Amino acid sequence: MENDLSHHRKSxxxxxxxxxDLSENPMELFQKWFLEADAFEGIDEANAMSVSTxxxxxxxxxxxxxxxxxxxxxxxxxxxxxxxxGRAIAKNPHVSLNxxxxxxxxxxxxxxxxxxxxxxxxxxxxxxxxxxxxxxxxASDQSEEIDSREALDLRLKKLEETYMGKEIxxxxxxxxxIVKPVSIEF
Numbered sequence: 267m268e269n270d271l272s273h274h275r276k277s278x279x280x281x282x283x284x285x286x287d288l289s290e291n292p293m294e295l296f297q298k299w300f301l302e303a304d305a306f307e308g309i310d311e312a313n314a315m316s317v318s319t320x321x322x323x324x325x326x327x328x329x330x331x332x333x334x335x336x337x338x339x340x341x342x343x344x345x346x347x348x349x350x351x352g353r354a355i356a357k358n359p360h361v362s363l364n365x366x367x368x369x370x371x372x373x374x375x376x377x378x379x380x381x382x383x384x385x386x387x388x389x390x391x392x393x394x395x396x397x398x399x400x401x402x403x404x405a406s407d408q409s410e411e412i413d414s415r416e417a418l419d420l421r422l423k424k425l426e427e428t429y430m431g432k433e434i435x436x437x438x439x440x441x442x443x444i445v446k447p448v449s450i451e452f
Contacts, residue, residue, distance in 0.1 A: 280370065280371040281370055281371050281372055283452055291338075292447075292450040292452070293336070293338055293450075295452060296336065296374060296450060296452075297336070299367070299370075299372055299374065299452070300312060300313075300336070300365075302370065303365075303367040303370055303372070306367070306369055306370055308368075308369035309367055309368075309369050309370070311332065312365075312367065313332050313333040313334070314330055314331075314332060314333075314365075315330070315331060315332070315333050315341075315343075315363050315364060315365050316328045316329070316330055316362075316363065316364040316365075316366075317329060317330075317331050317343065317351065317361060317362075317363055318361060318362040318363075318364070319351050319354035319355055319358070319361050320354060320357075320358045320360070321350065321354050322350075322353060322354060322357060327350070327351075327354070328364075329351065331343045331345065331351075333363075333365075334391060334442070337444075339444065339446060340378065340444045340445050340446040340447060341363055341376065341378075341444065341445045341447070342383060342442050342443065342444050342445075343442065343443060343445075344388065344391060344392075344440070344441060344442045344443075345440070345441075345443070346403065346406070346439055346440050347382070347439050347440065347441060348439045355380045355443065359379045359380045359381060360377070360378075360379055360380075361377075361378060361379070361380045361445055362375065362376065362377050362378075363375070363376040363378070363445055364376075372452075373452075374450065374451065374452055375450075375451040376445065376447045376449070376450050376451075377447065377448050377449045378445040378446050378447040378448050378449075379445070379446055379448070380443045380444070380445045380446075381443065381444060381446070382441060382442070382443060383441065383442040383443065383444050385441065387442060388436060388440070388441030388442045389436050391442060392436035392440070392441075393436075397429075397434060400434040400436075401426060401429065401434060403436070403437055403440045404434075404437055405421045
C-alpha cells in the first residue's frame with residue numbers, strides 16, 4: 267500500500283510568534299495562549315493534551331489526557347497509577363506534553379518530570395467528579411484486558427450497589443501527577 271501525501275500542505279501564518287510578545291516566564295505565555303485557545307470557538311477542549319512516556323518496552327507511547335490544572339510549578343492531570351502510563355512514569359518520570367490548537371495554528375511542547383501530587387490534592391479533585399466517574403476509577407483496571415464488556419458492567423453494577431447513598435472514596439491507585447517543566451517550546 268502506498269499513499270503519497272506530499273501535496274498536503276498548509277501555510278501557517280495566523281499567529282506568528284514574535285520576540286516582543288514573549289514574557290520572561292514561559293508559564294505566563296502558556297496561560298495567555300491557553301486562555302485564548304479556551305475562548306476560541308473552533309476548539310472544543312483546549313485542555314486536551316498528548317502525554318508521551320517511555321514505555322516499559324523501551325518505546326515511546328503517546329496518548330491524550332485532559333489537563334486539569336496548571337500552576338507556576340507545572341501541569342496537573344489525573345489517571346490510574348496502575349495504568350500503562352502510570353507504570354511507565356514510575357520507571358521513568360521524564361515525559362513530554364503537547365498541546366496542539368489547530369484553529370489558532372499554535373502548538374506548545376513541554377518536556378519535564380512527572381511526580382505524584384499530594385494525596386489530599388487528589389482527594390479534592392476526586393470529590394469534584396460525578397459519581398459515575400468515581401465508580402469508573404474503581405471498576406476499570408485501566409490498560410488491562412477485560413474478560414468481556416458484561417464482566418465490566420457487572421463489576422460496575424456491584425460497585426453502584428455497594429456505594430448507593432454513600433460517599434465514594436478515592437482508590438489508592440488513582441490520583442494526580444504534576445509535570446514540572448524543564449523546557450517549554452512555543
